[in-house]
Amino acid sequence: MKEINTFVNLYNSVWNESDAKRRREIIAELWSEDATHCTHSLEAHGHEAIEDRVLKAYEKFVVTGGYVFKTIGVADEHHKAVRYSWAMVPRDGGMAVAAGTVFMLLDDDGRIRFDYQFTDVLQAS
Known part of the structure; x- marks a missing residue:
């Protein structure tokens, strides 16, 4: 697996990526x-299916919506598991309208096998 912050930053970047090929x-x-995103x-x-999910978001x-997804705080990993927090904020600045946690289980190659996304906060925008 990549260094944890590099891994999480790359994961988070896919949700903001405009180029379909790069996504x-x-x-x-x-x-x-054979990964599953939930x-x-x-x-x-x-x-x-994951590409379709990312594209729709x-x-x-x-x-x-004019938002971007950002990482919050420090990512954590151990025993082939990764967890980090995210926020969806207005592109031009302002308060987060949504935030949550991603919990991932990795395979033996360090790639995501199971990806669970939790939304902890959702405000009316």
Whole structure:
């Protein structure tokens, strides 16, 4: 696995990435081919479904909503598990409208096998 902060920053960057080719490259680099990404309301299995999930979030929150996703605090990892906190903030500055935690379980190659996204705070925007 990459150094933890590099890993988390790359993971977080995919949600803000405007270039479709680069998004696919990041997904292929970080997630195993049989990875699962979960939120409370959805499950995406495999690179194609994860790419679709990321694209929909990008279009809804970054393009249309004018937000960006940022890491918060320090990431933590041990025993093939990674956890970090994130926030969705207005691109031009201001208070976070959403924040949460990502918990990932990695495979033996250091790629994401299971990716759980939790939303801790959601404000009306």
